Amino acid sequence: MDGFTGAEIEALAGDPHLLPLQAGEVHFDAAAFAVEEGVVLEAVELMVMQGLSLKQAAMDLDKEVTSQECENILRRKSFNRLLWEARFRYFNKIATDPNFKKESTIGKLILLAEKLELEGDHSKAADAIFKAAKIAGFVGPEQTVSVFGELSAKDLEAIRQTVEKQKGVEIN
Numbered sequence: 621m622d623g624f625t626g627a628e629i630e631a632l633a634g635d636p637h638l639l640p641l642q643a644g645e646v647h648f649d650a651a652a653f654a655v656e657e658g659v660v661l662e663a664v665e666l667m668v669m670q671g672l673s674l675k676q677a678a679m680d681l682d683k684e685v686t687s688q689e690c691e692n693i694l695r696r697k698s699f700n701r702l703l704w705e706a707r708f709r710y711f712n713k714i715a716t717d718p719n720f721k722k723e724s725t726i727g728k729l730i731l732l733a734e735k736l737e738l739e740g741d742h743s744k745a746a747d748a749i750f751k752a753a754k755i756a757g758f759v760g761p762e763q764t765v766s767v768f769g770e771l772s773a774k775d776l777e778a779i780r781q782t783v784e785k786q787k788g789v790e791i792n
Contacts, residue, residue: 663678663683664699664703668703674694725752730748732748
């Protein structure tokens with residue numbers, strides 16, 4: 621049985637303070653972060669381009685923010701969407717850079733391999749060098765298949781002559 625059946629409403633609350641539709645979302649308090657919208661955008665750009673945390677980006681921008689405020693900001697859907705968009709703009713910028721070439725990729729892999737080796741992670745360093753060698757063309761596919769199988773040069777010449785006779789054309 622529904623306990624509210626037949627319930628009567630005598631009056632509505634005088635000042636209901638209706639919540640916006642996004643009431644379930646943790647909101648960014650710009651006053652607590654003491655920033656205007658432009659600074660938030662700057663913080664996002666620093667996070668993406670320099671790999672900083674929100675707290676580090678805020679400190680770089682001379683803005684004080686507590687760990688709790690950072691956690692609240694990082695839970696906001698709108699902030700995460702902004703961060704996601706900034707990351708993909710940055711990835712696109714890198715991918716379309718005219719200096720992004722095969723050689724620069726190889727150089728970056730070699731640099732990363734050196735860092736891994738200095739950290740003692742020799743297996744990962746070897747993998748990075750191997751990947752650089754593949755890109756450079758030093759290492760081919762792991763398995764090659766010959767379409768001619770076990771045919772010798774003599775066999776290939778005999779086939780060539782047979783084809784020439786059939787078509788009446790000389791093949792080079």
